[in-house]
Amino acid sequence: MSTISVETLRRWLEEGRPVTVVDIRRTKDRTEWYIPGSLHVDIYDAVANRDPSALAALNLPSDAPVVFVCNMGVTAAIAAELVRQHGIEAYVLEGGMQAWSLAYNVAEVPFEEGVEILQVRRTGKGCLSYMIGSDKGAAVIDASVEAKVYQSLAQQRGWEIRAVIDTHVHADHISRALTLARQTGATLYLPAQNRVHYPFTPLEDGDSIDIGRAHLIAYRTPGHTEESTCYLLNDKALFTGDTLFLDAVGRPDLHTDPEAARRRAELLYDSLLRLQSLPPSTLILPGHTDSPTPFDGQPLVRTLGEIYRTTPLLKESDKEVFVQTILARIPPTPPNYLEIIHINESGSLETLAKPVTELEAGANRCAVH
Numbered sequence: 001m002s003t004i005s006v007e008t009l010r011r012w013l014e015e016g017r018p019v020t021v022v023d024i025r026r027t028k029d030r031t032e033w034y035i036p037g038s039l040h041v042d043i044y045d046a047v048a049n050r051d052p053s054a055l056a057a058l059n060l061p062s063d064a065p066v067v068f069v070c071n072m073g074v075t076a077a078i079a080a081e082l083v084r085q086h087g088i089e090a091y092v093l094e095g096g097m098q099a100w101s102l103a104y105n106v107a108e109v110p111f112e113e114g115v116e117i118l119q120v121r122r123t124g125k126g127c128l129s130y131m132i133g134s135d136k137g138a139a140v141i142d143a144s145v146e147a148k149v150y151q152s153l154a155q156q157r158g159w160e161i162r163a164v165i166d167t168h169v170h171a172d173h174i175s176r177a178l179t180l181a182r183q184t185g186a187t188l189y190l191p192a193q194n195r196v197h198y199p200f201t202p203l204e205d206g207d208s209i210d211i212g213r214a215h216l217i218a219y220r221t222p223g224h225t226e227e228s229t230c231y232l233l234n235d236k237a238l239f240t241g242d243t244l245f246l247d248a249v250g251r252p253d254l255h256t257d258p259e260a261a262r263r264r265a266e267l268l269y270d271s272l273l274r275l276q277s278l279p280p281s282t283l284i285l286p287g288h289t290d291s292p293t294p295f296d297g298q299p300l301v302r303t304l305g306e307i308y309r310t311t312p313l314l315k316e317s318d319k320e321v322f323v324q325t326i327l328a329r330i331p332p333t334p335p336n337y338l339e340i341i342h343i344n345e346s347g348s349l350e351t352l353a354k355p356v357t358e359l360e361a362g363a364n365r366c367a368v369h
């Protein structure tokens, strides 16, 4: 049996190497997350039954490798085996879509002389994290892929990671900030709050962090969570976490009761009003997107002005209507979010009951459209 690891397939896609990715999951399993550019054929049951005609209709190229993908990598292995019998170079993605959850790609955000911004995208989950590099130092915001990824990106660019920062206590993925800070010796900065049980440097509204020519200022923006904080870089770019997305806002209801959710929705309205006073040209760099990030090197970014112009929720000037609308549109809760919040608050990453990718399975659901 020929397997391919998530890291190898990820690298092939990033390098633009010709490869055909065939997703054989049932249609209902493909609705939320898929590998960008993959071909979908709903032949899961036929392949599981080793029906040789299942793959006959596929016109697979013989000059480039084919990678079969399913949920866990078991049924796709049968597909690869059947196809290999016809002389095609076929592989199964080891661990399937569950393992793919950790795959990432990187895009550079054009910024200013002396300050570089990398958008590190967890493509299989939609989490967006950032590295800001300047004068051989770097800060990482909302680390959501394995700590070694940021370390290797820093090493390639000659950066030393000095600050590791989160925008809030996350509910949809396990924060890698604590691990990254421990492994690099960087300072761990979190918004001031009483939720987490491990040492960190608290940030209050207006506090700042300097890395070379990069100057970050904390903007307290409660709503999605009580402690949610955005970071303004050199007065030109704002890392918004789950407060403001490119076409949506953060849900205010997780880990709380309906009354507190309502209060948080009110706080969110005030926070978004506060952000609106920044220049319309401010680049917005959010903590999530809701579709798989392509391997195209194009950063996901919009200006504040554009977002406020095109997002209906943000045009609502009546606070009460805004609150009612948000509360009526709350999406289903992310899977395992209570367990994930507990891990992010306790910092007890070593004693997980399940594999990380199983805990973090599924899409993030932090946005209200």
Ligand SMILES: [Fe+2]
Binding pocket: 168, 169, 170, 171, 172, 224, 242, 366
């Ligand atoms: Fe969040």
